[in-house]
Amino acid sequence: MAVDLDRCTGCEACVTACHAENNIPTVGDTQAARGRALHWMRVERYWEGEFPDVRLKFRPVMCQQCDAAPCEPVCPTYAAHHTDEGLNAQVYNRCIGTRYCANACPYNVRFFNFFNPSWDKPLHLQLNPDVSVREVGVMEKCTFCVQRIKAAEVQAKAEDRSLKDGELKPACAQACPATALVFGDLNDPESEVSRLSRSPRGTKLLDDQGTQPKVTYLQRQSSE
Amino acid sequence: MSPTTARQIGDDLLRPLLHTSWRFYLVVALLGGIVASGLGAWAYQVYQGFGVTGIRWPTYWGFYVTNFVFWIGISHAGTLISAILRLVNARWRRPVTRCAEVITVFALMIGAMFPIIHLGRPWLFFWLIPYPSERQIWPNFRSPLVWDFFAINTYLAGSLLFLLLPLIPDFALVRDRTTGWRRKIYGVLALGWQGTTKQWHRLESAMQIMAIAIIPVALSVHTVVSFDFSMAPVPMWHSTIFGPYFVAGAIFSGIAALIIAMAFLRRFLHLEDYLHPVHFENLGKLLLMMSLLWTYFIFAERLTVWYGNEPSEMAVFWATQRGEFAPLFWTMIVCNFVIPFPILSLRRLRTIAGTVVASFTVLVGMWLERFLIIVPSLSHKQLPYSWGVYRPRPVEIIITIATFAAMALLYVLFSKVVPIISIWELKVGGQSMPVVTPKEEREADGLWRARP
Numbered sequence: 243m244a245v246d247l248d249r250c251t252g253c254e255a256c257v258t259a260c261h262a263e264n265n266i267p268t269v270g271d272t273q274a275a276r277g278r279a280l281h282w283m284r285v286e287r288y289w290e291g292e293f294p295d296v297r298l299k300f301r302p303v304m305c306q307q308c309d310a311a312p313c314e315p316v317c318p319t320y321a322a323h324h325t326d327e328g329l330n331a332q333v334y335n336r337c338i339g340t341r342y343c344a345n346a347c348p349y350n351v352r353f354f355n356f357f358n359p360s361w362d363k364p365l366h367l368q369l370n371p372d373v374s375v376r377e378v379g380v381m382e383k384c385t386f387c388v389q390r391i392k393a394a395e396v397q398a399k400a401e402d403r404s405l406k407d408g409e410l411k412p413a414c415a416q417a418c419p420a421t422a423l424v425f426g427d428l429n430d431p432e433s434e435v436s437r438l439s440r441s442p443r444g445t446k447l448l449d450d451q452g453t454q455p456k457v458t459y460l461q462r463q464s465s466e
Numbered sequence: 467m468s469p470t471t472a473r474q475i476g477d478d479l480l481r482p483l484l485h486t487s488w489r490f491y492l493v494v495a496l497l498g499g500i501v502a503s504g505l506g507a508w509a510y511q512v513y514q515g516f517g518v519t520g521i522r523w524p525t526y527w528g529f530y531v532t533n534f535v536f537w538i539g540i541s542h543a544g545t546l547i548s549a550i551l552r553l554v555n556a557r558w559r560r561p562v563t564r565c566a567e568v569i570t571v572f573a574l575m576i577g578a579m580f581p582i583i584h585l586g587r588p589w590l591f592f593w594l595i596p597y598p599s600e601r602q603i604w605p606n607f608r609s610p611l612v613w614d615f616f617a618i619n620t621y622l623a624g625s626l627l628f629l630l631l632p633l634i635p636d637f638a639l640v641r642d643r644t645t646g647w648r649r650k651i652y653g654v655l656a657l658g659w660q661g662t663t664k665q666w667h668r669l670e671s672a673m674q675i676m677a678i679a680i681i682p683v684a685l686s687v688h689t690v691v692s693f694d695f696s697m698a699p700v701p702m703w704h705s706t707i708f709g710p711y712f713v714a715g716a717i718f719s720g721i722a723a724l725i726i727a728m729a730f731l732r733r734f735l736h737l738e739d740y741l742h743p744v745h746f747e748n749l750g751k752l753l754l755m756m757s758l759l760w761t762y763f764i765f766a767e768r769l770t771v772w773y774g775n776e777p778s779e780m781a782v783f784w785a786t787q788r789g790e791f792a793p794l795f796w797t798m799i800v801c802n803f804v805i806p807f808p809i810l811s812l813r814r815l816r817t818i819a820g821t822v823v824a825s826f827t828v829l830v831g832m833w834l835e836r837f838l839i840i841v842p843s844l845s846h847k848q849l850p851y852s853w854g855v856y857r858p859r860p861v862e863i864i865i866t867i868a869t870f871a872a873m874a875l876l877y878v879l880f881s882k883v884v885p886i887i888s889i890w891e892l893k894v895g896g897q898s899m900p901v902v903t904p905k906e907e908r909e910a911d912g913l914w915r916a917r918p
Contacts, residue, residue: 402656451699
């Protein structure tokens with residue numbers, strides 16, 4: 243995935259779309275104030291300068307799907323593991339909730355279910371049947387909407403063809419009105435996301451940690 | 467040694483087993499009540515969900531892991547110290563070793579509970595065990611938590627053996643001195659001990675082997691516990707000093723726990739003739755040495771981080787040095803160095819009362835040290851946007867208090883059914899006072915060879 247920080251307006255449509263797509267529970271204001279909210283996708287806000295000459299910068303942060311992910315080796319039960327396609331999968335049924343993966347993750351994009359999930363009405367009526375609901379005590383995180391990837395792969399296979407670039411989008415990229423989020427196959431050098439990832443503006447978040455993230459951030463060039 | 471004194475030792479040390487006062491029941495009821503409330507708190511947490519604790523994003527480890535590291539640290543009191551004292555044949559060790567070994571076993575049991583209490587889904591803890599499953603799924607052997615599982619179980623098995631081996635002749639003594647159901651139970655526990663030369667010889671070699679084997683195991687256990695932290699790329703966790711630093715801290719807090727336990731035993735079981743001021747003085751010297759070593763380690767850790775000036779580490783550094791965790795940090799320094807150092811270095815203050823005061827402050831300081839390793843780092847990771855806070859909630863506090871009560875309860879119950887000071891070792895030692903002159907040492911050696 244590539245994230246164009248010049249295009250991000252900080253509208254948080256991606257956050258909402260992610261909650262809706264992935265059956266992420268709403269915890270209510272009391273628990274959210276206690277740090278129990280689960281946001282697989284978050285938009286970080288950074289203020290620069292002194293009032294009144296302040297500038298606001300946004301950075302959407304989701305699981306960076308690292309190639310050398312620190313969360314994976316520390317999991318005692320293989321709940322966090324690397325798939326053949328290069329995703330960091332989280333096997334909810336295998337997770338026993340040591341929360342060690344969340345400590346090891348330098349991006350803090352892993353979330354713990356402090357209670358059994360619940361949704362404010364009428365959100366409970368719109369659960370996505372393609373995504374399992376997580377029990378109390380397990381970790382969860384951004385999957386790059388693996389259910390959409392798998393569905394598109396099955397469809398392509400049925401039609402005896404390979405996946406086309408831009409054929410599928412995770413919920414966040416689909417919802418982004420500014421097309422700041424671009425998703426695609428990094429193994430395909432011709433894909434849009436590969437092209438953007440090679441951009442001279444491209445940087446990785448906390449690159450010095452050696453995690454080899456698969457998300458590329460295109461730095462801001464505009465001054466506003 | 468005259469037969470009367472041998473008889474006297476047996477009478478004195480078996481008294482707690484045979485006579486029970488109402489105070490015992492009162493203490494057991496009180497401690498049992500606290501332990502029960504801790505179990506209730508845990509049941510509440512399991513039933514309601516982990517949200518009843520103060521754990522929150524991004525500080526996912528808090529009191530429970532602090533307690534885990536603290537109690538595993540306390541467990542280094544025993545087996546390690548008693549093994550070293552046995553190997554160097556320190557004569558003053560005889561009344562001390564068993565008190566210490568018991569601490570090890572119980573502290574390990576309590577410490578090993580915490581990784582389970584701390585699990586999101588504790589009912590699935592057995593997935594850490596490498597058992598053959600029909601799905602052919604094994605634990606992830608790359609995970610330091612799995613290393614922990616093996617290290618702690620090895621240490622627990624080793625220290626149980628180390629505790630039980632020298633108990634055999636004492637069980638036989640209780641068997642021979644009692645009648646009825648006590649005789650039957652202790653007869654089973656004594657494993658058919660007759661006191662023959664062959665049996666003594668085997669016991670001696672077995673203890674020697676265990677004493678040597680347990681030392682590397684003890685050192686490795688707390689090193690592996692430190693790996694839980696130092697393996698993760700978290701600011702101020704990712705450090706090579708953590709292995710020896712944790713081991714030093716563990717022995718430090720372990721000696722403090724031993725001194726406190728001995729002081730209580732001396733007072734409440736009337737063992738003034740066996741636990742002398744000199745025992746406290748000697749352990750106080752060890753405590754002083756560990757205090758200096760610990761202070762050196764924390765100085766080395768802080769200095770290298772400060773000099774390296776790496777931004778994410780400096781965030782944690784300043785949060786502990788002068789930020790929100792500074793009150794706790796400086797309390798820790800006062801408790802682990804400023805108070806114990808003068809008490810333990812001045813002979814006039816290195817009395818029973820003095821060493822007990824120093825030990826209490828060391829326990830407080832070492833608990834804070836474990837907390838200050840875990841929480842400031844997790845709440846100040848690399849991305850400032852995701853910095854957080856942690857405040858414990860009642861469930862965690864109750865469970866923490868309950869573990870201290872559990873330790874005391876197990877200790878009280880144990881000293882009720884087992885002679886808490888090794889009777890036969892005192893007898894072969896000839897006297898409970900430390901042997902000072904070479905002539906006395908030779909005499910004592912002769913007694914050892916003569917068997918009791």
